[in-house]
Amino acid sequence: MMPYPNYSIVIPAYNEAGRIPATLQEVVDTVRQKGWSAEVIVVDDGSTDTTAEVVRQFAASAPEVRQILEDSGNVSAVFQGHSHQNDYRDINGIHYCTMRAVIEGSGAANNAR
DSSP states (O other): OOOOOSEEEEEEESSOTTTHHHHHHHHHHHHHHHTOOEEEEEEEOSOSSSHHHHHHHHHTTOTTEEEEEESOSOHHHHHHHTOSTTEEEEETTEEEEEOOOSOOSOSHHHHOO
């Protein structure tokens, strides 16, 4: 098991089975290239596709992907609370970096890519 990380990267996901592998690969590659002590947590809020299974399969070969939280009921709150994209703050020694969510629009057409 990895030591306690300095960073937690939280990725909200809903019906993202087709796109989440590329997102996770980019995040994990960046973490490794930068030498960050970081964990990746995917929040899957009740996807009806195979998002959770795809993340679990990816995590099998990427120890940085530590958790997938399913049916949390909080993804909408995550999207609303992080509308200040690409912002970085250090608050009491905790690093916060918010990024654009995986979804760039609404509806099934945007979730199916």
